[in-house]
Amino acid sequence: MMHYERSYATARAAFTVLETVGMLVAISGAVAVIIGLGQGSSKHWSNLQIILTVVPGVAAVLFGLISVAIVQASRAAVDTAEMTRELLHIARNEKPTIESPVHPPSQTVGDSSYPVENEPTRIGSCECRQRPDGMWLIIKGPGTGQVFESYEELRQFAVQNSN
Structure with a gap:
């Protein structure tokens, strides 16, 4: 969402x-x-x-x-x-629990297909960052300020709006 x-x-x-x-x-x-x-x-x-x-x-x-x-x-x-x-x-x-990882369990920080935690990530013409609650925020480019629940949803948006 x-x-x-x-x-x-x-x-x-x-x-x-x-x-x-x-x-x-x-x-x-x-x-x-x-x-x-x-x-x-x-x-x-x-x-x-x-x-x-x-x-x-x-x-x-x-x-x-x-x-x-x-x-x-x-x-x-x-x-x-x-x-x-x-x-x-x-x-x-922010929830101070160790049990809620920032990355989905299937992805690791070292995985090149998934962005590094707390580092700005560029997808198309959008620059985004993952928040501690796991949501993705576009900080620069088309859709600045919009928040996505998953990285895949963000990637879809960025690809559609990169033209």
Whole structure:
């Protein structure tokens, strides 16, 4: 059975757009600085004219780079929120019994057809992790936040959505 958990897909899409805009602003500012310095190399321009031509480009470069830095910090905050949610879920649902193994009895950790416990696993374009309760959580890619009861169910979903 599949369960759904809240994801931050909209925030991630907005961050991608904002980061792209920030990079374009920084690049266009750098181009403006180069053009301003090229025009200013003429003997007919005063120092004030050169400064007035270059300063907006430098400001654009700084604004673009600061925008990119803010987007990266925001992405880190979203990643932290997702991982905190997962840790909270683990803390609430963890059963301290030795009798309930994370892997099905027929599978072993060393078996190459089955992922290693507590390690992120990539299936198609999905990155997933097994929770202590044995459920599988997609942490990146299509279906982020969705939970599956079995590895086989997760693999089916990942194969269908890897295109």
